[in-house]
């Protein structure tokens with residue numbers, strides 16, 4: 001299992017697409033150490049293979065180094081916008097605390113675009129952060145979200161990867177943004193278009209020599225089978241998220257357990273209230289409500305999927321997209337061939 | 341509080357249209373480079389504690 005700890009909701013950027021926009025970036029929620037300990041007590045005996053710390057912007061949490069130390073010897077990853085990692089002393093401190101992996105979400109391929117998307121001149125800072133990560137020998141990955149604008153500047157992103165010596169890149173997919181009382185589709189390209197661009201981008205990735213993994217979160221049948229075969233053969237494709245597998249734990253700053261970071265309006269329970277000890281937590285997860293929830297999010301969206309040869313590898317893709325699209329709008333046709 | 345109810349309702353509506361399933365979704369997993377885990381990437385093939 002993987003455990004995501006959202007240790008704050010404060011951020012030093014103002015991204016156009018961020019789910020925190022929902023709250024007008026007003027949230028100053030920060031996870032107190034007591035809540036952090038409550039969570040660890042509840043999940044203590046579970047086989048957690050890694051902790052992923054994120055925010056908001058987790059580097060703004062003053063107890064981040066102490067939290068990392070406390071999570072060892074587990075593997076600890078950090079998802080960050082990297083602004084604070086320009087400070088080599090701070091990055092060293094995180095490394096010495098036991099940080100294993102850093103994922104940087106890249107928000108633009110030029111300084112102008114960065115400013116437009118985030119309100120901050122961030123690109124130069126990310127470059128400095130990557131240089132620091134390389135210097136300190138910290139494994140890192142640049143996470144790029146395939147939105148309408150990224151697709152247009154993808155060649156620039158690839159040459160940026162090369163010129164900054166960033167280690168590897170993961171491609172993620174833009175999905176509807178869950179707002180308080182609505183679903184926003186602003187800036188979210190049509191899934192069919194994203195799938196087309198995926199195929200196109202692969203050629204560019206190959207010729208640039210960039211190390212890139214596709215976290216494909218759309219229905220697989222939007223892609224040609226031949227292309228899926230190629231990605232699988234090259235070991236470049238990851239599909240089916242933690243929500244569909246039911247093997248992720250995501251905690252908010254106040255200890256609330258949510259099913260996916262885009263569904264914080266759908267709390268499942270709270271550490272310290274609904275479960276305190278490891279036994280209580282396991283019973284809570286086995287309880288009818290939570291069990292049924294995961295059996296449903298992990299089921300197939302469309303009847304046609306039942307006959308699909310790739311159903312276990314696809315599951316219809318990101319659950320959030322079905323809050324906006326009807327299954328028939330996304331699911332193209334079941335596959336009958338195998339990928340090997 | 342009313343606003344949050346809407347998302348709950350929306351999610352529940354989508355869930356209501358889905359059958360509960362015991363299908364084991366395995367997914368594809370690229371293990372090529374470490375550090376690619378993010379919020380949407382399951383990142384391991386460990387089993388769910390509810391099983």
Ligand code: SF4
Nearest residue numbers: 241243260318319380
């Ligand atoms: S449901 Fe969608 S947004 Fe949520 S974890 Fe899965 S892929 Fe990511």
Ligand code: SF4
Nearest residue numbers: 219221305308314334
């Ligand atoms: S038919 Fe369903 S299971 Fe098969 S690839 Fe399409 S969405 Fe996925």
